Amino acid sequence: MSADCNELIERASRIVDVAKKMGADAADVVVSEGASNSVSVRNGERENAQASENQGFSLRVFVGAKVASVSTNDDGDVERLAERALAMAKVSPENPYASLADSDRLARDYPDLDLHDESDVSPEALVARALAAEEAALAVKGVSKSSGASAGRGSVAFALVTSGGFAGGYRRSYSSVSASAVAGEGTAMQRDYDYDARSHDGDLNAPEDIGRSAGERAVARLAPRQIETRRGASVIFDRRLATSLVGHLAGAISGTAVARKTSFLRDKLGQQVLKAGLNVIDDPRIPRGASSQPFDGEGVSSERLAMVEDGVLTQWFLSTALGRELGMSTNGRGARAGNSLGASPTNLILEPGEKSPAELMAEIGTGLYVTELIGSGVDMVTGDYSRGASGFWIENGEIAFPVAQLTIAGNLKSMFMAMTPASDIDRRFSVAAPSILVEGLTLAGR
Structure with missing residues (x-):
């Protein structure tokens, strides 16, 4: 080379x-x-x-x-x-x-x-x-x-x-x-x-x-049980899986999805999409970052952006062409993929909360701690969410036993508004998120 x-x-x-x-x-x-x-x-x-x-x-x-x-x-x-x-x-x-x-x-x-x-x-x-x-x-x-x-x-x-x-x-x-x-x-x-x-x-x-x-x-996953179907359940997504929720947010605020009207957040710019106090940052200038870049796929300077600030959606991911199509300006997120040029995040970060996963478990008392998601049942046009899952059941505020053969169902619009991030953020990868508590979900079991 x-x-x-x-x-x-x-x-x-x-x-x-x-x-x-x-x-x-x-x-x-x-x-x-x-x-x-x-x-x-x-x-x-x-x-x-x-x-x-x-x-x-x-x-x-x-x-x-x-x-x-x-x-x-x-x-x-x-x-x-x-x-x-x-x-x-x-x-x-x-x-x-x-x-x-x-x-x-x-x-x-x-x-x-x-x-x-x-x-x-x-x-x-x-x-x-x-x-x-x-x-x-x-x-x-x-x-x-x-x-x-x-x-x-x-x-x-x-x-x-x-x-x-x-x-x-x-x-x-x-x-x-x-x-x-x-x-x-x-x-x-x-x-x-x-x-x-x-x-x-x-x-x-x-x-x-x-x-x-x-x-x-x-x-730790040996001898899993199957729980009864229930509604209004509290679910904590392990930080490895919490990045998928942030990834769904990124897909929904892509300029491409907004321009094609294939995003369930396409009419939410300037409105609250997460709980007040939550911030989502896209920072391409992290030294040694997994997706850091000094400039984007068009040569535009890449700067740190607050995509969601205090729960309010402030930006789309935009290239020059997408910006013009949406009546806006590029924000340095032009991305090459083969012969095409779209827009995508760099180092995307859901800023952590103050409580550990153990403290969140103690607060909810009973619920699901998810460590594996199966399938891709997410409709980005409507926000409907349905995925197979396994993990651990929480009782009396602590992990009690492993569980499997579950389906988690909800809608990303309401899930985003019900998210509480923990403090255990992992910043190694291109999407960084702590474990996330989401309340009010449906769990389909036996």
């Missing part, structure tokens, strides 16, 4: 220049280059090993109000790439909203967010990490077998050049370890997992801790 992004920026600039000379009114190019290694083990033996190197080039051209994008993994014939893009643009329908970002919104100076480290992790070291995680999981009393463990290391460089005057790039590295364990035998088996992923290899949790946690989580 290139030592820095300068070569990628030069290659992107060359493609932009060619597209302009061949008749594009405007153009931008994304160039990426990456390499990765990963291994998986099972029962003390290496099960799989993968190594990959890849590069990609994506060219977007504008001809009047028409736009088209093409991509390739080889820039050996730039003229042909530009010719294809221009031919596609000329037969495309007009898009009155699509354009490059306004020049006054482009990032002229952006911070080093320390997203890359030079650690050289050999395939042998990855195998050792995976084996250590698996061994720790198997050492937990009650674990009957391993479902495998894995470790990975990779890096990617990214460059964006636009004919509107932006040229920039950055590098990102990542390391990961995961383990999955099985407890019990036959039809009584229970499975669980744990994992970690960081941009800097030295920040990664010890493989032994990850494996041990996977084993303990699996054992």
Whole structure:
């Protein structure tokens, strides 16, 4: 991989220049280059090993109000790439909203967010990490077998050049370890997992801790019961699952969903959508953050935003085109996905509350502590929510026994208004949330 992004920026600039000379009114190019290694083990033996190197080039051209994008993994014939893009643009329908970002919104100076480290992790070291995680999981009393463990290391460089005057790039590295364990035998088996992923290899949790946690989580789920159906139940979503609720919020306030009228919050801008006092922050400038970025997919400066402030929805996630379609301005959340450009969050954070999960359990007395969700029964147009679940039943303010074969049902509009965040936030990943208490849900059991 290139030592820095300068070569990628030069290659992107060359493609932009060619597209302009061949008749594009405007153009931008994304160039990426990456390499990765990963291994998986099972029962003390290496099960799989993968190594990959890849590069990609994506060219977007504008001809009047028409736009088209093409991509390739080889820039050996730039003229042909530009010719294809221009031919596609000329037969495309007009898009009155699509354009490059306004020049006054482009990032002229952006911070080093320390997203890359030079650690050289050999395939042998990855195998050792995976084996250590698996061994720790198997050492937990009650674990009957391993479902495998894995470790990975990779890096990617990214460059964006636009004919509107932006040229920039950055590098990102990542390391990961995961383990999955099985407890019990036959039809009584229970499975669980744990994992970690960081941009800097030295920040990664010890493989032994990850494996041990996977084993303990699996054992704790043994001998689950099925509870009676009930309405108006209190449910605490473990922090690993609480991120899914924040993710549903992010999907509902995406500019794409609002513009397409596929969001149940499309008419709620400026209104209360969470309890008073709750804040949801999107912060792309967290050093070493999982989804940190110095600029967005259009070269617009990425700044910290309060998406929900004191319970009130204040923003949509917007790119330049989505902003124009909705009569607003981009807020630096343009995101590339293949040949398309939409809008998405970066490091999305539901700020924590003051009480621990144990204190919330003590307050509700009886309820459900959810540790696994099954299926994807969420209607983003209406907000209707119905998902299979398992976890632990709470009695007398404490965890009493594991439960399974449940369905949680409600509507996200009312669920959001009934959320109480705990204090145990996990900030490692791109969506950060503490455990969340939601009251007034329906639990379908036996």
